[in-house]
Amino acid sequence: MGYPVLVTGGTGGIGSAIVRRLSADGYQVTFTWRRDEAAAAALAAETGAEAHRLDLADRAAVATFAETLQAAEEPFYGFVHNAGATHDALAATLDVERAAAVMEVNLFAFMGLVKGVVRGMTAARQGRIVAIGALAATRAAAGNGAYAASKAALEAYVRTLMTEVARRGVTANVVAPGWVETAMAGEVPPQLARAIPAQRLGKAAEVANAVAFLLRGEASYVNGTTLTVDGGLGTMLAATK
Structure with a gap:
C-alpha cells in the first residue's frame, strides 16, 4: 500500500484527474466531495480511492475533519487542495x-486542513502539500476579483507555509492552471484558444501530471513556488505589457 494522500474536490474535472493519476501512481488516495454522490461512488470504485463527503464552506465541518486527519494512525504524506469556488461580478x-x-x-x-496533516508530516520529516491556484492570481480579468483575490492569497499563504515546514522535509507548492477544459471553465470562445501560444486549452490530466511530479521524491528541492500550467498564456501576457 502506498503513501496516504488527501485530495479535496475529487469529483470535478481536474480533481478526478488528480485522483486517477495519484491512484495509478500507487498512492492510497482519500478524496472529498460535496454534491455528486454518484460521481464520487463511481470514482472510488474505479480507482480504489476512499471517498469522504465534506462541505468545505462549512468551517466547523472542516475543523472536525482536520481533527480526524491529525488522529490518523499513519500520517498523510500528501495533501492536494483542488476544490475551488468562484463568484464572477464587477x-x-x-x-x-x-x-x-x-x-x-x-x-x-x-x-484548516493543513492543520490536520502538517504535524504528522513534519514529525515524519516528509510530506507534500500542493494547492491548485490559478493564472488569475497574477493576471487581471474584469469581473474576476473575488476568485483572483482568493487564489493570490492562497499563493501567499503557501509561500509562508513553506518557510515553516521546509527544514522538516516537507514541501508546499502551488500548481496554477490557465484555461483548462472543465465544466467550471464553461464555454470558451474559439478566439481565446487561438490566443494561447499552445493554440489549445489545457487538459485536466496535464494539471494532474504537474501535481504528480510535485509529490515525487525527485521534486524534494522544489519548494514555495508556483508551477504554471497554462500553455504559455501567462508568459505571453506579461511580455506584451
Whole structure:
C-alpha cells in the first residue's frame, strides 16, 4: 500500500484527474466531495480511492475533519487542495457574502486542513502539500476579483507555509492552471484558444501530471513556488505589457 494522500474536490474535472493519476501512481488516495454522490461512488470504485463527503464552506465541518486527519494512525504524506469556488461580478455589483464564501473554500478550508496533516508530516520529516491556484492570481480579468483575490492569497499563504515546514522535509507548492477544459471553465470562445501560444486549452490530466511530479521524491528541492500550467498564456501576457 502506498503513501496516504488527501485530495479535496475529487469529483470535478481536474480533481478526478488528480485522483486517477495519484491512484495509478500507487498512492492510497482519500478524496472529498460535496454534491455528486454518484460521481464520487463511481470514482472510488474505479480507482480504489476512499471517498469522504465534506462541505468545505462549512468551517466547523472542516475543523472536525482536520481533527480526524491529525488522529490518523499513519500520517498523510500528501495533501492536494483542488476544490475551488468562484463568484464572477464587477466591483460595483460584487456580493461580499458570496465573495466571502469563495475565500472560505479556496483559502480558509485549505488552512484548516493543513492543520490536520502538517504535524504528522513534519514529525515524519516528509510530506507534500500542493494547492491548485490559478493564472488569475497574477493576471487581471474584469469581473474576476473575488476568485483572483482568493487564489493570490492562497499563493501567499503557501509561500509562508513553506518557510515553516521546509527544514522538516516537507514541501508546499502551488500548481496554477490557465484555461483548462472543465465544466467550471464553461464555454470558451474559439478566439481565446487561438490566443494561447499552445493554440489549445489545457487538459485536466496535464494539471494532474504537474501535481504528480510535485509529490515525487525527485521534486524534494522544489519548494514555495508556483508551477504554471497554462500553455504559455501567462508568459505571453506579461511580455506584451
